[in-house]
Amino acid sequence: MAREKGEKNVTFQDIANYTRFSKTTISRYFNHPESLAPANRQKIEEALATLHYNENKVARILANGQTEIIGLLTPNIYNGFYSMITEKILQTYERYGFKFLVFSGAETEGVERKYIRELLAYQVEGLIVLSHTIPSMELASYGIPLVSIEREDRYISSVNTDNYMGGVQATGLLYKNDCDVFILINSPTKADVPGYGRVRGFLDTCAEHHLDYRMVEYPMGHTYDETVSAVTKALENNVLDAFPGKKKGIFCLSDTSAIIVLNQLYRRYGCLPDDYRIIGFDNTPASREAVLPISTIGQQADTLVDTAMTILTDQIRMKKEGNEIDLSRPVHAVIPPRLIARATTD
Amino acid sequence: MAREKGEKNVTFQDIANYTRFSKTTISRYFNHPESLAPANRQKIEEALATLHYNENKVARILANGQTEIIGLLTPNIYNGFYSMITEKILQTYERYGFKFLVFSGAETEGVERKYIRELLAYQVEGLIVLSHTIPSMELASYGIPLVSIEREDRYISSVNTDNYMGGVQATGLLYKNDCDVFILINSPTKADVPGYGRVRGFLDTCAEHHLDYRMVEYPMGHTYDETVSAVTKALENNVLDAFPGKKKGIFCLSDTSAIIVLNQLYRRYGCLPDDYRIIGFDNTPASREAVLPISTIGQQADTLVDTAMTILTDQIRMKKEGNEIDLSRPVHAVIPPRLIARATTD
DNA sequence: TTGTAAGCGTTATCAA
DNA sequence: TTGATAACGCTTACAA
Secondary structure (H helix, E strand, O other): OOOOOOOOOHHHHHHHHOOOOHHHHHHHHHHHHHHOOHHHHHHHHHHHHOOOOOOHHHHHHHHHHHOEEEEEEEEEOOOHHHHHHHHHHOOOHHOOEEEEEEEEEOHHHHHHHHHHHHHOOOOEEEEEEEEOOOOOHHHHHOHHHHHEOOOOOOOOOOEOOHHHHHHHHHHHHHHOOOOOOOEEEEEEOOOOOOOOOHHHHHHHHHHOOOOOOEEEOOOOOOOOHHHHHHHHHHHHHHHHOOOOOOEEEEEOOOOOOOOOHHHHHHHHHHOOOOOOOEEEEEEEEHHHHHOOOOEEOOOOOHHHHHHHHHHHHHHHHHHHHHOOOOOOOOOEEEEEOOEEEOOOOO | OOOOOOOOOOOOOHHHHHHOOOHHHHHHHHHHHHHHHHHHHHHHHHHHHHOOOOOHHHHHHHHOOOOOEEEEEEEOOOOOHHHHHHHHHHHHHHOOOOEEEEEEEEHHHHHHHHHHHHHHOOOOOOOOOOOOOHHHHHHHHHOOOOEEEEOOOOOEEEEEOOOHHHHHHHHHHHHHHHEEEEEEEEEOOOOOOOOOHHHHHHHHHHOOOOEEEEEOOOOOOHHHHHHHHHHHHHHHHOOOOOOOOOOEEEEEEHHHHHHHHHHHHHHOOOOOOEEEEEEEEEEOOOHHHHOOEEEEOOOEEEEEEEEHHHHHHHHHHHHOOOOOOOOOOOOOEEEEEEEOOOOOOO
């Protein structure tokens, strides 16, 4: 229980003295208990209890090199998607035993690089990267087990949602809803991030069915207020009143913007008018908690995280076996999204 | 940059051999650079670069006992309040240099205790506790620097929002809105958690002004779905149609339930009817992003976290100076909330 | 089944 | 201003 005043930490040596075994035997008690005589195991167990021994993993790490710590870099834990993923990652502790040193919110390469240096100094066994300030080429150069989720991943192993399929599914659902005009609301995206697949899925589906579509792109900034004003502008300038008599299918590339669209329509009409259909992306909790539960494309957070951990622990194991990480063969896992039809579509 | 194939880690010894200094001098370069001859400092700097030295904090920790790691225990990072606080805590890295080992989601004492044992094994310098499975008495018994935020805190140092004042402010605002009946919607709360102050603030204000009030309590469970059904039941059974002709002021003890109330009203009436006023608690992002921005009582996350870190780092410093933590004198900081009036009140 | 002794890569204490 | 040497608390051959 409590550590007494001024008491020094109890060490293996103390247990050894007390039990008249050697340090080695105490170490074995923890790491290879089956190799001890049952009676002696018992003695040590009692000694540990009476002397109030507490493990010291730092010493163990220095001796065997295994920290059992993974570094986690995320842009934030504020946003639905990242908090969802981070939560699931932390919960893998029960299965894998890895602890997580977490850094959140690096906005520049410099800051992120500093975080990584810290993590490496702590001898983390691997890195999970959700943030996107540092190019994958540089990440690969650290030569440490590493996997990314939903970010640019050319030179590193990664797990991504099949964003293209998501775009196809979303657009397909609007198509089945008999929309007349298909509107993509988006923040301008670079073509090398996984999320761009959503745009391609939309465009290809529109082309395939010869649909009347619009891409409405406004930079949505980094804060909620900026996003609200961008989406509001997008709606007012390019959607509301622009297609009288036509049924409008709106595909928002994030649930956040879908919610804003829905809220604006509600404030204006007191409901979701029948000539509007909306679908978002991410299946964040907020999409379900909106005034009307919003249809969305669900990223399978559990599967994304499970897959990421599998890839990462494989790399960690290989490294332990002395094999270097093969940079020329990054693994890119792709997880199918799930169409989640709720109240903003039929 | 990259670590070459099969290359062993570069150590102080390597730098020492290369520069023909001793390990000690290399150590000094990092810890007391001013005590080195400038020219030699220069030499070492170059050696570090050419040999690609990377810090090893594990060895440093074993030698000097300072991990610069704080353990963080949170119920989740999914919910507005906890993710807000966790985010701010992680960002104190820039100011304090502490890294965070994060555990989320312990639902039972046993699990949480396991987490704490791990953290102690890693020799964390302190603990920040947001979760509430383990009684404060036990937390105090670990004899480690520790501070809690918004949880039962009888035997430990803590930082809490002035929940009582929040309850008073919220009820006062509804009073100023000329409501006729005052309804508290709540999950049954134990009286020893800080949040119960909100209830007392409500009750005292109602008593002071001789208001007609109701306490509507339904267990809200642990998932969003459970909360929705509890709040919906509360509304249908005890509020809607129960006070015809009266202006209803609803005080929800969390933004989550306030949002659900607002959504239900919107679905039913297409707007927030003029005989309803709503105020929530927490100022979570979601409260602002609701169909109508919701009035709420804001917990000052920045101040809560700053204060918590001050208290914790004080304890850490005192412990380094050899003083034991005075369990008989836990510090309880109380941070005033801020009334944030938005569209669901006048 | 148990013990001896040499690490692991730093920092701290004395000396010089 | 620099160096030798002993910690720090554990693991891991190798021996017995």
